[in-house]
Amino acid sequence: MIEVMKIELYKIIKSKQYIFLVVSLFLFIIVALLFMFYNRDPNEINLFSLIYQVFAFNSDIFFPTVSIAFFSSIITKEFQDKTIKMVIGSVYTRQNIIIGKFLASSIVFSVAFLITVLTAFFIAYLLPISSIIYIDYEQLGTLNVFGRMMLITLSTLVFLISFGSFAFLVALIVRNQGLTMLIAIGLLMFYILIPSPDWLTDYIFIGKGVMFYTAFSFLEIPYLEAIKTVLVCILYLLTFIICSTIFFNRFELKDGS
Amino acid sequence: MTKKSTLTxxxxxxxxxxxxxxxxxxxGKDKIYQQGARSNESQIEKLEIYLKENEEDPTANLNLGLRYYHDQQYKKAISKYKKVIELEPDNALAWHRLANTHVLQEDFQKAFNVRQKVVELEADATSYLNLSTLDVLFEPSTAxxxxKIALDLAEKSKEDNIDYFKMWHDAxxxxxxxxxxxDISEGFITLIKSEISLExxxxxxxxxxxLNADVNKETENELVELRGKIHSYQSNILDYSDLSSG
Known part of the structure; x- marks a missing residue:
């Protein structure tokens, strides 16, 4: 599996698919950062609220969209370039191919996301903000604020990768980038626009971005709720990957490749 | 899928x-959005239980006072801050929070006296700025x-928000x-529109x-409208831009 992962990493880097990822993440984050900065009273802006706003602005729609686009492109590109038969015909098992592809995509996505968010933190820090912390957070230290920001970043990353795993599965089934994005974004919009019952919102991976930036903005962080949400996302992630593996094995038999 | 993978x-x-x-x-069934408020209530309960056996703990009293303050139980908050002051008469934070609570109780004279005590104990930029917001009510000449002292101290200690102190000084x-x-009424209107966050x-x-000073009809209407907006504003601390923007 490690070998497949290395090959996939090389393919992603060589095909420059990561450029789209970094540019779009950077654009969404920086645009949100500057938009929030210039649309508020400079005397009221603080580092924590600025970063919070960046996540609040992007976590519902824009970040998941980037995740869907990136993860689905990893699969659909193979169909588009007609390289899928070569992949299937390689010495590696189908299971290793799918998991290797997913892990490589997740690594690239995580690195791009962390670099972009850390760059945004750095830019936000350089902006002429009035203070590091929000007035209600007067009891918190700078380290605490940065810790919260990192927790928001990491938990949002788990949520985005779980969304990516969903796009990964859909891309394998429909084999078309546009259709995959339509289905995944459609589902996202449906979830956002149509009110869902509580039992569903608690145990569904969609729309979990809001949970994280909200949870870590409380003076008393509801850690248990945040951990539970991360676990729900991981469970979905595993399920989608297993489904992808099962589907990919069947796909081989169906196509006779 | 291999058996090993399935099992894993x-x-x-x-x-x-x-x-x-x-x-x-x-x-239990707490929702994430309810936990902020509920955690304050549960912390109050925990601190109250703890203080039954550790009545003389200043930190716990100070913490409980703040929790009562956030829960809008101002009388209880004041009693906790007074307890801290009894235990540690030079605890500037307790005096500062006591003043904040008096301001929210509209007991400005007491708040003013307490703010003077805060300045004695902790002569920093914020203490002076807070004092000057009440000076205008009781000793306008010293405001x-x-x-100015607040601004000088902020510059000296290289505070992040020097502009904030400067804005208040200019106002x-x-x-x-x-x-x-x-021009008494115009003076207060200048302060209201200074965009400094105030209680x-x-x-x-x-x-x-x-309004108590001589104002023309137009200004009076503007102030009455502003008063209505402030009453309907949920937060305890706000500035003019909060009101003008919505």
């Missing part, structure tokens, strides 16, 4: 599901002097001129002072 997946899934179930059992300079020329009750007091 099942084991990991069981661990995750067990984790989710355990968390559900621990936290500008205290705002008080204007206020001072207007007071001297007998809701203090802003209402400024508006009251402006």
């Amino acid at each position: 997946f099942i084991v990991i899934s069981i661990i995750i599901i067990s984790g989710i179930i355990t968390i559900n059992l621990f936290q 500008l002097k205290h705002a 008080l300079q204007q206020f001072d001129k207007q007071q001297k020329s007998g 809701k009750t203090l802003l209402l007091e400024y508006i009251g002072r402006a």
